[in-house]
Amino acid sequence: MKNALGSVDTVLLLGGRSEIGLAIAGRLAREGARKIILASRPGPSPAPAFGGAEVHHLDFDAADPAGHGAVFDAAVKLAGDLDVVIAAFGVLGDQAAYEEDPQAAAESVGVNLAGHVSAGLHAARLLREQGHGTLVVLSSVAGVRVRRANFVYGAAKAGLDGFAQGLGDALHGSGARVMIVRPGFVRGRMTAGLPAAPMATTPDAVARAVAAGLRADAGVVWVPSKLRPVFAVMRLLPRAIWRRLPR
Amino acid sequence: MTFLTGWGRTAPTRATVARPRTVADLAAVLARAPGRGVAVRGLGRSYGDAAQNAGGLVLDCTHLRSWTLDEATGLVTAAGGVSLHDLMTGLLPRGWFVPVSPGTRHVTVGGAIAADVHGKNHHADSSFAAHVRSLTLVTADGRAVTLTPRDPLFWATAGGMGLTGVIAEATFACVPVESSWMRVDVERTGDLDETLAVMTATDDRYRYTVAWIDLLATGRHTGRSVLTRGDHARRADVPAGRDPLAFAPAARLKAPPWAPGGLLNPVTVRAFNEAWYRRAPQARRGLIQGVAPFFHPLDGVQGWNRMYGSRGFVQYQFVVPSGGEATLRRIVARLSSEGVVSFLTVLKRFGPGTPGPLSFPMPGWTLALDIPAGRPGLAALLRLCDRWVADAGGRVYLAKDSRLSAAALAEMYPRLDEWRALREQADPTGVFRSDLARRLDL
Numbered sequence: 001m002k003n004a005l006g007s008v009d010t011v012l013l014l015g016g017r018s019e020i021g022l023a024i025a026g027r028l029a030r031e032g033a034r035k036i037i038l039a040s041r042p043g044p045s046p047a048p049a050f051g052g053a054e055v056h057h058l059d060f061d062a063a064d065p066a067g068h069g070a071v072f073d074a075a076v077k078l079a080g081d082l083d084v085v086i087a088a089f090g091v092l093g094d095q096a097a098y099e100e101d102p103q104a105a106a107e108s109v110g111v112n113l114a115g116h117v118s119a120g121l122h123a124a125r126l127l128r129e130q131g132h133g134t135l136v137v138l139s140s141v142a143g144v145r146v147r148r149a150n151f152v153y154g155a156a157k158a159g160l161d162g163f164a165q166g167l168g169d170a171l172h173g174s175g176a177r178v179m180i181v182r183p184g185f186v187r188g189r190m191t192a193g194l195p196a197a198p199m200a201t202t203p204d205a206v207a208r209a210v211a212a213g214l215r216a217d218a219g220v221v222w223v224p225s226k227l228r229p230v231f232a233v234m235r236l237l238p239r240a241i242w243r244r245l246p247r
Numbered sequence: 248m249t250f251l252t253g254w255g256r257t258a259p260t261r262a263t264v265a266r267p268r269t270v271a272d273l274a275a276v277l278a279r280a281p282g283r284g285v286a287v288r289g290l291g292r293s294y295g296d297a298a299q300n301a302g303g304l305v306l307d308c309t310h311l312r313s314w315t316l317d318e319a320t321g322l323v324t325a326a327g328g329v330s331l332h333d334l335m336t337g338l339l340p341r342g343w344f345v346p347v348s349p350g351t352r353h354v355t356v357g358g359a360i361a362a363d364v365h366g367k368n369h370h371a372d373s374s375f376a377a378h379v380r381s382l383t384l385v386t387a388d389g390r391a392v393t394l395t396p397r398d399p400l401f402w403a404t405a406g407g408m409g410l411t412g413v414i415a416e417a418t419f420a421c422v423p424v425e426s427s428w429m430r431v432d433v434e435r436t437g438d439l440d441e442t443l444a445v446m447t448a449t450d451d452r453y454r455y456t457v458a459w460i461d462l463l464a465t466g467r468h469t470g471r472s473v474l475t476r477g478d479h480a481r482r483a484d485v486p487a488g489r490d491p492l493a494f495a496p497a498a499r500l501k502a503p504p505w506a507p508g509g510l511l512n513p514v515t516v517r518a519f520n521e522a523w524y525r526r527a528p529q530a531r532r533g534l535i536q537g538v539a540p541f542f543h544p545l546d547g548v549q550g551w552n553r554m555y556g557s558r559g560f561v562q563y564q565f566v567v568p569s570g571g572e573a574t575l576r577r578i579v580a581r582l583s584s585e586g587v588v589s590f591l592t593v594l595k596r597f598g599p600g601t602p603g604p605l606s607f608p609m610p611g612w613t614l615a616l617d618i619p620a621g622r623p624g625l626a627a628l629l630r631l632c633d634r635w636v637a638d639a640g641g642r643v644y645l646a647k648d649s650r651l652s653a654a655a656l657a658e659m660y661p662r663l664d665e666w667r668a669l670r671e672q673a674d675p676t677g678v679f680r681s682d683l684a685r686r687l688d689l
């Protein structure tokens with residue numbers, strides 16, 4: 001149960017190797033979470049230090065929606081109520097390559113959007129039954145206004161952001177919530193080799209913002225927070241200018 | 248479906264609420280208990296999540312309201328939902344008083360037993376359950392069982408936070424009083440050591456005692472206090488012209504509905520504390536006061552808990568055993584130096600506890616304070632205090648708690664497993680559940 005000061009007991013991380021996701025889970029563990037479940041595709045498991053928390057592993061493939069229900073069932077068996085579900089899986093990919101390989105592009109959207117739709121709806125059903133709990137959705141500023149430079153990824157994030165908003169509205173009054181996280185450029189594995197965008201941030205900064213958002217029952221969290229006013233302006237830029245933005 | 252919180256208004260969760268009017272209703276509801284279980288609720292005066300049940304059912308027992316007094320023996324038999332307010336209203340004019348009253352009289356008999364509540368007379372009279380002769384518990388299978396202090400389940404229920412079953416009825420001994428008035432002595436102390444010394448030396452002269460601590464005072468004034476101690480006034484003490492057995496608490500002021508988030512903020516709370524200490528006389532003896540202002544000063548302002556704003560507040564109450572004074576000093580000094588401002592910080596000396604494995608009181612010192620939940624760094628500060636309390640062999644009070652960890656609880660209540668075994672016997676399938684139970688792995 002989330003306590004009066006916003007600490008939680010149990011966390012399910014979908015995308016169990018995600019750098020950002022692990023940073024969030026680690027932070028929640030330091031703030032008192034007792035059970036952390038890392039759900040990822042089979043492979044070498046990270047062994048992060050989660051303080052005294054119990055850590056469990058489950059197999060989870062975002063691209064296999066038919067298997068998602070079983071993942072939640074297994075998570076509940078391990079942890080009881082799920083206080084926080086973090087949906088952190090995603091692939092960035094390469095825009096130029098996607099333009100050459102439409103099938104690969106569609107498959108990435110299968111993970112970045114369809115995978116979240118399936119996992120998100122399963123999570124929502126469970127949290128609604130519990131009468132409490134938060135689904136944390138890793139969206140991105142890339143979906144706030146889609147750019148030429150990564151529009152396959154951006155389109156999926158735009159779809160995901162819209163889905164998460166709708167899901168949050170659907171859960172309104174149920175006791176369960178959706179928290180949308182919109183980071184800008186986060187230095188890390190996913191962005192390795194890319195030149196950092198202005199106002200670049202870190203997985204730890206995202207984790208801090210998410211933990212604060214949980215305490216305050218925030219619906220949307222921008223990281224860094226000044227991206228919110230920046231994007232209020234970005235949204236209004238004329239298309240002719242937006243199109244020419246380098247990245 | 249309704250959102251419920253405790254008195255601190257933190258961590259709301261949603262549940263279906265059922266309002267049984269009879270024991271038969273109760274059994275019928277339990278027979279249809281949903282998968283997420285059933286929590287029992289009285290008047291919701293516990294501060295945290297003890298009487299809520301996310302996604303499940305909550306049994307609001309406040310409609311179980313009948314009670315009788317046997318004037319020959321002073322035994323009251325009351326349904327679990329009867330409030331101490333109703334009891335006082337009925338008992339005082341007949342010359343009787345409840346054995347124990349917490350700092351609010353708007354609690355139910357069921358809540359008073361489930362939390363094994365204490366009052367200002369703990370050093371003299373122990374806690375509520377010590378006065379209970381028998382109780383009727385409706386268990387998970389819908390059966391009503393009568394328990395006496397000889398039954399282990401009785402003591403798992405006293406302090407058991409509603410997790411063994413529904414207290415449908417209880418019989419307890421009341422106290423004869425000559426008047427409905429209190430004869431009160433007030434004095435100020437200069438620091439914490441003086442407070443402890445005065446209470447240790449002279450508390451036994453009074454049935455009711457409490458110290459209000461000024462957390463704003465630092466340095467050599469740390470822990471300065473206003474001591475309020477009293478007894479039921481004799482009939483001869485009651486000033487002429489006053490009805491000796493009247494009980495008509497003043498109409499309650501309402502906290503304004505617009506009371507903005509944070510009307511009780513550091514500035515106003517500071518001002519209040521300053522005034523409270525200054526206003527108290529250096530020493531005043533033989534003050535004649537009504538029961539309501541003496542026992543329940545906060546009940547005078549209806550809904551005062553709303554004044555902390557939308558994030559709500561946390562009440563932190565712990566006890567350290569006698570001999571743990573160093574820990575008490577350390578915590579008071581730490582809270583004072585961190586500038587924690589609390590509306591009311593109350594210190595009380597406890598006498599012997601009851602045999603309940605989860606009952607809170609033990610001989611020693613208990614301190615209670617309230618802090619806005621939004622205060623930065625609060626979680627870490629209270630975790631540190633938990634550490635000190637546990638190391639001193641003390642514990643935190645579950646009826647007030649909304650943020651303790653399961654690990655700290657297990658350290659503080661060494662008889663937890665004994666309680667779990669009794670609870671398992673009474674409710675093998677875990678029908679009775681609450682958010683508090685989930686949070687603390689009870």
Ligand SMILES: Cc1cc2nc3c(=O)[nH]c(=O)nc-3n(C[C@H](O)[C@H](O)[C@H](O)COP(=O)(O)OP(=O)(O)OC[C@H]3O[C@@H](n4cnc5c(N)ncnc54)[C@H](O)[C@@H]3O)c2cc1C
Binds near residue numbers: 287367407409545647
């Ligand atoms: C201003 C204020 C001052 C207070 N001062 C004191 C004090 O001085 N000393 C003290 O000890 N406490 C004090 N309290 C706390 C209060 O006395 C307890 O929390 C008490 O349990 C509240 O009773 P309730 O009827 O409101 O129960 P609730 O808050 O509704 O429930 C409390 C617990 O009792 C259980 N419960 C309630 N009814 C039943 C029943 N019929 N059968 C089984 N379980 C039941 C619930 O499941 C829950 O676990 C104070 C509270 C306030 C708001």
Ligand SMILES: NC(=O)c1ccc[n+]([C@@H]2O[C@H](COP(=O)([O-])OP(=O)(O)OC[C@H]3O[C@@H](n4cnc5c(N)ncnc54)[C@H](OP(=O)(O)O)[C@@H]3O)[C@@H](O)[C@H]2O)c1
Binds near residue numbers: 014015021062191
């Ligand atoms: N990094 C940024 O700049 C940035 C900015 C904004 C938003 N985001 C979003 O934040 C989230 C986390 O990103 P990150 O920075 O932590 O990147 P990351 O470390 O690359 O994490 C992404 C994770 O998604 C997992 N994943 C990919 N496809 C999957 C599938 N089919 N099934 C299960 N898991 C799958 C990956 O698993 P494997 O380990 O098996 O590959 C990887 O662990 C992503 O949704 C990302 O889009 C990132």
